[in-house]
Amino acid sequence: MEISVIEFHLDAKSGLSPYLQLVQQVRHALRLGMLREGDQLPTVKEVVAQLAINANTVLKAYRELEHEGLVAARPGVGTFVTATLTDTSLAAHGPLRLELRRWLAKARRAGLDDESIEALFMTTFRTAAEEDIA
Amino acid sequence: MTSVLEAHGLGKRYGRRWALRECSIDIPAGHVVGLVGPNGAGKTTLLKLASGQLEPTTGGITVLGGRPAGGRAQLAKVGFVAQDTPVYAGLSVADHLRLGARLNLRWDAAMARERIARLGLAPAQRAGKLSGGQRAQLALTLGLAKRPELLILDEPVASLDPLARREFMQGLMEATVEHEFSVVLSSHLVSDLERVCDFLIVIVDSRVQVAGETDKLLATHYRLTGPRRDPDRLPADQHVISASHTERQSTYVIRTDAPIHDPAWTVTGLSLEDLVLAYMDRRTVENRRVALEVRR
Amino acid sequence: MIWLTWRQFRGAAAMTAAVLVVLAVALALTGPGLSSGYSTGIASCVQSDSCKNFYDQFFGTYQLPFLAVSLVVLLLPALVGLFWGAPLITRELEAGTHLLVWNQGITRARWLTVKLGLIGLVAMAATCLCGLAVTWWSSPLDKSAPEELALMAPLVFGARGIAPMGYAAFAFALGVTVGMLVRRTLPAMALTLAVFAALQLAMPLLVRPHLMPPVTGTFELSESNMDHFGIPRHGAGPPDIALKDAVPGDAGAWVLSNELLDPSGRPIAGAGQGAPIEVSTTSGPCAPSGGTGMDLCLVEINRLGYRQQATYQPLERFWPFQWIETGIYALLTAGLTWFSFWWIRRRLS
Structure with a gap:
């Protein structure tokens, strides 16, 4: 048997349902370039045996990924990555991270502690997202 | 879809005490069903009724369309792993597999051998010398190798350490993918069941409080927090599961199929554990009220 | 299921078999010697008319x-009930293994059938062989035993023939049934022993005497039915007679009641009691001086x-009684077995 490219894990305290955690982990791996087009995702049986979770949870996650066009199921063989999330955005990561660091340093100088920084970021992020939708 | 377990007005009484009453449920096939409730709530009674160990006092129960333990064909369809996973202390692991092969119409000898080998159990080992986790795995192997359509497990991991617990659940869940059977398992801890179950039955004080697919349960239960309000001023389609009040604030756990529009409430979803606790809490609140009334 | 039952039972079976084989070998080695000793003894005592002495000496x-x-034969059934019967179900209930085995592909009724059938048959076969072997071995001794240890005497009857088989079957079924009701091994064993012992006492005391209507007969006094016959010297009193529990002409009969009647037919003494006889001791045949x-x-x-008036069961009823008593125990066994099947289906879990 081929060794799986990625391994899933579940965080009980994340507040996210297990199936969403699986979806996120695949997306994350795609974004970081750990999963590439043509890679096989672990089979349902492997995930179930490893995490001791319900098979429907894995199926649901894979269906969601399929719906998003990221993976495709080949009956009798497995589920394979069909798209990638790295293409253009990965190049932009570096400069963006640099800018964010500068901003963080500025926030510290202004006297914000970790928790305040996080709260500020999250509220701004959420309002911006809502405005986008509107 | 067919039902694995159907009960109507099912009840079991020991002397004057009802261990289970007015239980009406319908579990569709293909699920891993979690039966959760405090110790002594009636979980074991329901499972024993389903496997035909007990006869109901009232009502009826059909399992996979047949009467529990109503003959060899029915026994072959239903597997049962009892509480504390009993095995014959004097018999070896190999003897247990032989027992299974001889006492069952259907017996997957290859699967049983393979499982035992993968678990690293020595066939000549006496079952009495096995650790709790190994014993549970042996009992599970017996339950799986008879290739049932429904496997019932009564608190299978209650006495196991966390690692053995996880290994047990891994084996069970892997088998459900491989052999496609329904599972009903009980626990007094939601955390044991949270990940593995896609159907949940909460049983408290010998009554079934709620039963349904976990996704649907999570999608129809909410926690409302807001200014203090009496329960009778909530909309009719919002069923209160539990409530707590301070002088100014009310917190409700409600069940509803309709969206919640009231802007006064902060609406949050519930984890499975919170949902189960809300149902357990409801019973204790009611009992407390009864006790107070009696005291007056 | 037979395999499982045997697998669980073989330890106990092997141990019992070992003990019984030792017993059988001992009996087989000593039996022929005992038998030939008896026949030569009889041959010589018949000539010298001293057979009573020979019997006493031989039996002694x-x-x-x-x-x-x-x-051994008397205890064997009780042991079967205690160690095979009582733990048969309680051991499973205590370990919870009944839940394991009842959820394999066989019905509870079949499980019980095989368990009861196989072990019950082994128990019956063992006690039957044991009973018959002892009956064979001790037949010379039974013929020379004093009346209180004769073949029909309560203690000996239950250790001969086929009755032990009936006792064993019953004790086994009793142990199993009590075990099902009590659900704990030790209390079940204690209760089984108590009930079985009570029944084994009640049987010879209350039931066995009436299996067939006893024979009542009036007999002349003779050496064969008198325990004691004395004439005080010098006319110090009347002669004194005490009866023993035997009837003339039916050696080995089981005497149920035994009385000495005076000439008017009034009982004047029971068994073992001495009674004065009103006969002249100053003259006539009973006068000491008469010589x-x-x-x-x-x-x-x-x-x-x-006269002696005795109610008794003759020795020739030994085998009819064995069959009847075995039949009674077989019926009791069947009743208990039926109950245990009913109980396992309805109540036990």
């Missing part, structure tokens, strides 16, 4: 092994009309 020599083997000896005095007493 072997009394200890006689009692020992009889005790005529005891025999003529006894003739005189019989002539006066003193």
Whole structure:
């Protein structure tokens, strides 16, 4: 048997349902370039045996990924990555991270502690997202 | 879809005490069903009724369309792993597999051998010398190798350490993918069941409080927090599961199929554990009220 | 299921078999010697008319092994009930393994059938062989035993023939049933023993005497039914007679009641009690000075009309009684078995 490219894990305290955690982990791996087009995702049986979770949870996650066009199921063989999330955005990561660091340093100088920084970021992020939708 | 377990007005009484009453449920096939409730709530009674160990006092129960333990064909369809996973202390692991092969119409000898080998159990080992986790795995192997359509497990991991617990659940869940059977398992801890179950039955004080697919349960239960309000001023389609009040604030756990529009409430979803606790809490609140009334 | 039952039972079976084989070998080695000793003894005593002495001496020599083997056969059924019957179900209930085995592909009724059938048959076969072997071995001794240890005597009857088989079957079924009701091994064993012992006492005391209507007979007094016959010297009183529990002409009969009747037919003494006989001791055959000896005095007493009246079960009823008693225990066994099947289906879990 081929060794799986990625391994899933579940965080009980994340507040996210297990199936969403699986979806996120695949997306994350795609974004970081750990999963590439043509890679096989672990089979349902492997995930179930490893995490001791319900098979429907894995199926649901894979269906969601399929719906998003990221993976495709080949009956009798497995589920394979069909798209990638790295293409253009990965190049932009570096400069963006640099800018964010500068901003963080500025926030510290202004006297914000970790928790305040996080709260500020999250509220701004959420309002911006809502405005986008509107 | 067919039902694995159907009960109507099912009840079991020991002397004057009802261990289970007015239980009406319908579990569709293909699920891993979690039966959760405090110790002594009636979980074991329901499972024993389903496997035909007990006869109901009232009502009826059909399992996979047949009467529990109503003959060899029915026994072959239903597997049962009892509480504390009993095995014959004097018999070896190999003897247990032989027992299974001889006492069952259907017996997957290859699967049983393979499982035992993968678990690293020595066939000549006496079952009495096995650790709790190994014993549970042996009992599970017996339950799986008879290739049932429904496997019932009564608190299978209650006495196991966390690692053995996880290994047990891994084996069970892997088998459900491989052999496609329904599972009903009980626990007094939601955390044991949270990940593995896609159907949940909460049983408290010998009554079934709620039963349904976990996704649907999570999608129809909410926690409302807001200014203090009496329960009778909530909309009719919002069923209160539990409530707590301070002088100014009310917190409700409600069940509803309709969206919640009231802007006064902060609406949050519930984890499975919170949902189960809300149902357990409801019973204790009611009992407390009864006790107070009696005291007056 | 047979395999599982045997697998669980083989340890106990092997141990019992070992003990019984030792017993059987001992009996087989000593039996022929015992038998030939008896026949040569009889051959010589018939000529010298001293067979009573021979019986006493022969039985006295072997009394200890006689009692020992009889005790083994008497205890065997109780042991079967205690160690095979009572734990059969309770052991499963205590370990919870009944839940394991009842959820394999066989019905509870079949599980119980095989368990009861296989072990019950082994128990019956073992006690039956044991009973018959002891019956064969001790037959010379049974013929020479004193009346309180004769073949029909309560203690010996239960250790001979096929009755032990019936006891064993019953004790086993009793142990199983009590075990199902009590659900704990030790209390079940204690209760089984108590009930079985009570029944084994009640049977010879209350039931066995009435299996067939007993025979009542009136007999002349003779050496064979008198325990004691004395004439005080110098006319110090009347002669004194005590009966023993035997009837003339039916050696080995089981005497149920035994009375000495005076000439008017009034009972004047029971078994073992001495009773004065109103006969002249100053003159006539019973006068010490008459010098005529005891025999003529006894003739005189019989002539006066003193008699033994006994109610008894003759020795020839030994085998009919064995069959009847085994039948009774078989019926009790069947009843208990039926109950245990009903219970396992309805109530036990």
